[in-house]
Amino acid sequence: YPDAPKYAVVTGVAAKDVFYIVSVANNTPSWQGRVDTVFFGRLGPSTPSANSSMITRLADFSAFHRPGVYRVIVPGFPNSYPFTIGPNVFTQLTAAALKGYYYQRSAMTLTPGYAGLWSRPAGHPDTVVLVHPSAASTLRPAGTVISCPGGWYDAGDYNKYIVNSGITMGTLFDAWEDFPEYFDTLHSNIPPLPMPPNAAGARDAHDSRDATSRLPDLLNESIYNLRWMLTMQDPADGGVYHKCTNAAFDSMVMPGVTKTPRYVVQKSTAATLDFAAVTAQAARIFAKYRRQLPGLADSCRRAAIAAWQWAHQHPDVLYDQDAMNKNFTPAVTTGAYGDRHLEDEWFWAAAELLVTTSDAQYLLAVRGQLNTPLSLPSWSNVAMMGDYSLLHHRATLPNTLQPALDSIKQQLLQMADAYVNRLPATAFHTVMGEKVSDFVWGSNSVAANQGMLLINAWLQQHDRKYLDAALTNLDYILGRNALNECFVTGLGSHSTMHPHHRPSVADGIDAPVPGLLAGGPNPGRQDHQTYAYTEPETAYTDQSGAFASNEIAINWNAPLVYLAGAIEALQAN
Numbered sequence: 001y002p003d004a005p006k007y008a009v010v011t012g013v014a015a016k017d018v019f020y021i022v023s024v025a026n027n028t029p030s031w032q033g034r035v036d037t038v039f040f041g042r043l044g045p046s047t048p049s050a051n052s053s054m055i056t057r058l059a060d061f062s063a064f065h066r067p068g069v070y071r072v073i074v075p076g077f078p079n080s081y082p083f084t085i086g087p088n089v090f091t092q093l094t095a096a097a098l099k100g101y102y103y104q105r106s107a108m109t110l111t112p113g114y115a116g117l118w119s120r121p122a123g124h125p126d127t128v129v130l131v132h133p134s135a136a137s138t139l140r141p142a143g144t145v146i147s148c149p150g151g152w153y154d155a156g157d158y159n160k161y162i163v164n165s166g167i168t169m170g171t172l173f174d175a176w177e178d179f180p181e182y183f184d185t186l187h188s189n190i191p192p193l194p195m196p197p198n199a200a201g202a203r204d205a206h207d208s209r210d211a212t213s214r215l216p217d218l219l220n221e222s223i224y225n226l227r228w229m230l231t232m233q234d235p236a237d238g239g240v241y242h243k244c245t246n247a248a249f250d251s252m253v254m255p256g257v258t259k260t261p262r263y264v265v266q267k268s269t270a271a272t273l274d275f276a277a278v279t280a281q282a283a284r285i286f287a288k289y290r291r292q293l294p295g296l297a298d299s300c301r302r303a304a305i306a307a308w309q310w311a312h313q314h315p316d317v318l319y320d321q322d323a324m325n326k327n328f329t330p331a332v333t334t335g336a337y338g339d340r341h342l343e344d345e346w347f348w349a350a351a352e353l354l355v356t357t358s359d360a361q362y363l364l365a366v367r368g369q370l371n372t373p374l375s376l377p378s379w380s381n382v383a384m385m386g387d388y389s390l391l392h393h394r395a396t397l398p399n400t401l402q403p404a405l406d407s408i409k410q411q412l413l414q415m416a417d418a419y420v421n422r423l424p425a426t427a428f429h430t431v432m433g434e435k436v437s438d439f440v441w442g443s444n445s446v447a448a449n450q451g452m453l454l455i456n457a458w459l460q461q462h463d464r465k466y467l468d469a470a471l472t473n474l475d476y477i478l479g480r481n482a483l484n485e486c487f488v489t490g491l492g493s494h495s496t497m498h499p500h501h502r503p504s505v506a507d508g509i510d511a512p513v514p515g516l517l518a519g520g521p522n523p524g525r526q527d528h529q530t531y532a533y534t535e536p537e538t539a540y541t542d543q544s545g546a547f548a549s550n551e552i553a554i555n556w557n558a559p560l561v562y563l564a565g566a567i568e569a570l571q572a573n
């Protein structure tokens, strides 16, 4: 952005101290002769990286503001890729990251008008799903056929997991609640929702893009997954099946190729609480759309309350896939999302239910968990999702809760300050990567979630330093990292081309499905592929077999949608 900080990073030992910014007229790399040099600066001191053997120097050109397309040149080094300075530089990114969910839709044909090159047949209709023996109940004995259509594929695989859908939906809903004006007008070219014919007055069946019936794309897309989630609740008792899955992962084929049986497996407390949180949040968001979506908000509210009640009656049903496979056949070997600590799920569900219903029982439950220290959200640790919502809605919450909310706010600001204070010593001038523990499976979502946390700090206290620090992690994701890699498919000059993503592998199209965030460096390398680099911040390989560093996942794209959208929304501040 013209007025935001701007950095490039030189790795290795530079012969000279200088760098130039040159204009790329007409986007051609004809910089020789340097007649088009627009800015000149000196490199900063050498900084050793904490997470690789690299040494870096910073090129700070924050003082240059003029919109255009440029490269950075450092004598003796390859030129940088071209980059743009201008307002709204991340609109395309935000729209692409949201559109990523459309490409993940199961049970739906992706048509050329929306999907372009990546149009494809529907897969996994899930209208005939078997109750796995682990999920058998009196009314639904093993083998009962139920219907759980729609929703997004979780990741590079074709299964649908409630726990991971939970944090994904919560993050997307937070983006909506925090930046409604921005997301109201963000268009990603997705099909409008099928709606009841009388929902928006007279609607021409051939023009379903009728402005009165069209929801904002972020909500439209979320409903595609929400409706699936609602099918995962057992109407008899409110409990929620942990996942809808094949017994084993499909091979690397397109959706619709395999027809192996699909199952819902046992209900779990974690899935049920995550479901309660999401449906409670959905209930208050869609209450404002009663005309277009009659009944949805009320259904969500009832579903959330029923899920909470089931969880109370079954407070510690963990999903232990290995144990399950000892007792039941067929064995299920797909993603487990087997969380063993549920305090945070209790807190998140209680917080969302409290905000939506104001019911005292949830206040009690929230109070019981208020002392948990804050930590970055992940699929297995969702407490912060509750904190974000409580802070956002604090004006509607009782006085008795306010001192505790002050303390949460202070802790949030402390975490954000610690991130900001990391920056000067980091090798790439990004919040991401100061700690080796940042480089886990899905490390790019750590970067995005740190950014989202910083935005939440800004929402609490409008201090520019939080925004600037959040931007450093978007820069990390887009290329200012030890691999010089843009981790979002379809964007940038050097980006992920071979994600572990079945459609991208099997569709016969060179370019991967766009708008998807790769997992990122992960020294764990649990995929046992050959990695050219193995240090924490370089342990990434752009090969489709590398599921531990190069898969994509819905819970990783969501904080990217939040972060990019928030930064776009706030750039003028």
Ligand code: 9MR
Binding pocket: 154, 155, 156, 157, 334, 335, 336, 337, 441, 442, 547, 551, 552, 553
């Ligand atoms: O994101 C998950 C990561 O935190 C776990 O360490 C890993 C191994 O259990 O699983 C990841 O989730 C995968 C899921 O189990 C199946 N779909 C793909 C997900 C992303 O790799």
